[in-house]
Amino acid sequence: MLFESILYESDSEHVATITINRPDALNSFTQQMCDEFRGVWKSVREDDAVHAVVLRSAGDRAFSTGADQKIGVHHPENFWNLDDPGASLGAKRNRVWKPVVCAIQGMAAGGAFYWINESDIVICSDDATFFDPHVSYGKVSSLEPIGLRQRIPLGEVLRWALMGLDERITAPRALAMGLVSEVVPKEDLWDRARQLAVTIAAKPPAAVQGTVKAIWDSLDMTLGAAQLNGLSYTQLGNPIGTAQVDQNAFKSGERPNWEPR
Numbered sequence: 001m002l003f004e005s006i007l008y009e010s011d012s013e014h015v016a017t018i019t020i021n022r023p024d025a026l027n028s029f030t031q032q033m034c035d036e037f038r039g040v041w042k043s044v045r046e047d048d049a050v051h052a053v054v055l056r057s058a059g060d061r062a063f064s065t066g067a068d069q070k071i072g073v074h075h076p077e078n079f080w081n082l083d084d085p086g087a088s089l090g091a092k093r094n095r096v097w098k099p100v101v102c103a104i105q106g107m108a109a110g111g112a113f114y115w116i117n118e119s120d121i122v123i124c125s126d127d128a129t130f131f132d133p134h135v136s137y138g139k140v141s142s143l144e145p146i147g148l149r150q151r152i153p154l155g156e157v158l159r160w161a162l163m164g165l166d167e168r169i170t171a172p173r174a175l176a177m178g179l180v181s182e183v184v185p186k187e188d189l190w191d192r193a194r195q196l197a198v199t200i201a202a203k204p205p206a207a208v209q210g211t212v213k214a215i216w217d218s219l220d221m222t223l224g225a226a227q228l229n230g231l232s233y234t235q236l237g238n239p240i241g242t243a244q245v246d247q248n249a250f251k252s253g254e255r256p257n258w259e260p261r
Helices: 031-046 110-117 143-148 154-166 171-177 186-201 205-218 223-244
Strands: 006-010 015-020 052-057 062-064 100-104 107-109 121-125 129-131 182-184
Touching: 006 031, 015 031, 015 186, 052 062, 052 186, 062 110, 100 110, 100 186, 107 110, 110 143, 121 171, 121 186, 129 154, 143 154, 171 182, 182 186, 205 223
Parallel strands: 015 052, 052 100, 062 107, 100 121, 107 129, 121 182
Antiparallel strands: 006 015
């Protein structure tokens, strides 16, 4: 597929790589990028050869600084027809249940969290910083922090949104609060993200995608409803998973390779 604002490729190890490709504009998004992401997520969702996704950005300065303030995104004249522009950017609102590994370098600001909030594994380079400029510009910050509150404690979400341009979350702090699960040297970021995606992609895809969907579905449910829903997922998905994995190999004494984190 050919796009103007993103790059897309998939490989024989069942990993698709999406690269946000506007480094000269700090990888900010436009209406065109929103439309292209809607298309690329559809392709990822429907391509059974893709088992996992790496989401990354070109350039050194920024993962993304949110919406492009010079170009902007489309807003209908009728206020009641207004849609959230970020709805097309994130994987989950586009019904993608294939795991997304998000690799962040440089600045991740404001609307960048449309991608971060809907990724399954988020890692960053040691130079990454996270901030939200909305309130500093006199704009309400709502959509991004509402999504973020599912990832980190409420107090951290409020501080991130209310401090605006006066404070940035560093990579070590992001790790401590659970915003990212790993910090790596900048030169190793893309390789590490791919390594994680390849490891996941090698597992039975039906089991992996069912796991992702069950967990994300639970976020909108009470604990009891989520557990009942999760039970139905095990009944639906596990027979497929059993057929794809020889469990006797584990019973015979063989052990999978693993590494500490």
